């Protein structure tokens with residue numbers, strides 16, 4: 256049936272000049288349209304595809320449900336088309352250029368840990384300053400992401416070691432830290448201290464949440480105090496810095512860990528490179544604020560590839576806490 260659609264198109268093109276259009280432009284328009292349609296149908300097949308629609312109703316029931324939403328995705332860095340399965344098997348790393356796609360907090364926990372049990376899920380952000388439009392923004396994000404706030408917390412097992420985990424969400428105003436995010440992370444550390452658990456935290460944040468003004472800045476002190484108490488109890492905290500870890504989060508709990516791991520190529524810093532360039536009016540060196548640069552400068556202990564993340568975390572946890580489990 257796709258053949259039928261294709262052979263019909265040139266006939267339409269031939270009739271174009273008769274309607275007063277230039278012959279060349281007619282062919283050109285027709286060609287572009289056909290190629291684009293073919294491309295779309297091949298790579299982005301959806302159940303409601305015209306080619307699989309009413310023309311052949313007998314074929315439809317067998318295909319329904321079997322066709323994934325997207326067979327292929329476009330890499331946001333190199334722009335190449337990659338099969339969704341291939342991307343998934345590669346943990347969201349582009350097999351063509353090695354670009355790390357951002358991961359949702361639950362996908363990241365699922366990648367690294369087993370038996371996850373969520374904690375503090377009901378903690379929600381409030382519009383304490385009556386910031387215009389913030390309530391609507393929070394409501395829309397909750398609807399879109401299915402999450403209450405910009406961090407998911409709980410307990411899980413990594414390499415058989417029970418630990419407390421938190422993982423930040425880029426979809427929630429780029430993992431910015433407002434009252435609820437700070438509160439959930441603080442409670443996670445307090446829970447871990449109380450239960451004698453190590454903490455593994457996946458940091459991802461654009462910084463403080465502007466909409467909450469000074470309240471968001473207070474979270475830096477609050478989370479830091481909880482990290483300090485956890486540390487005083489002799490417990491291990493591993494921070495995994497992912498792309499991007501900046502602002503108030505990098506200036507507090509993300510950099511206060513016993514072991515700081517960074518995901519390959521992640522942007523890590525306080526102010527972003529663009530702000531720094533504008534302030535000092537100088538071009539920054541290549542790779543500035545990337546994970547590898549930060550390791551050279553002593554801010555990160557080790558750079559880890561995503562596919563090795565689980566194993567690396569398991570090794571460290573077993574080494575430090577294995578005997579207790």
Ligand SMILES: [Zn+2]
Pocket residue numbers: 330331332333334335349350351352353354
């Ligand atoms: Zn790529």
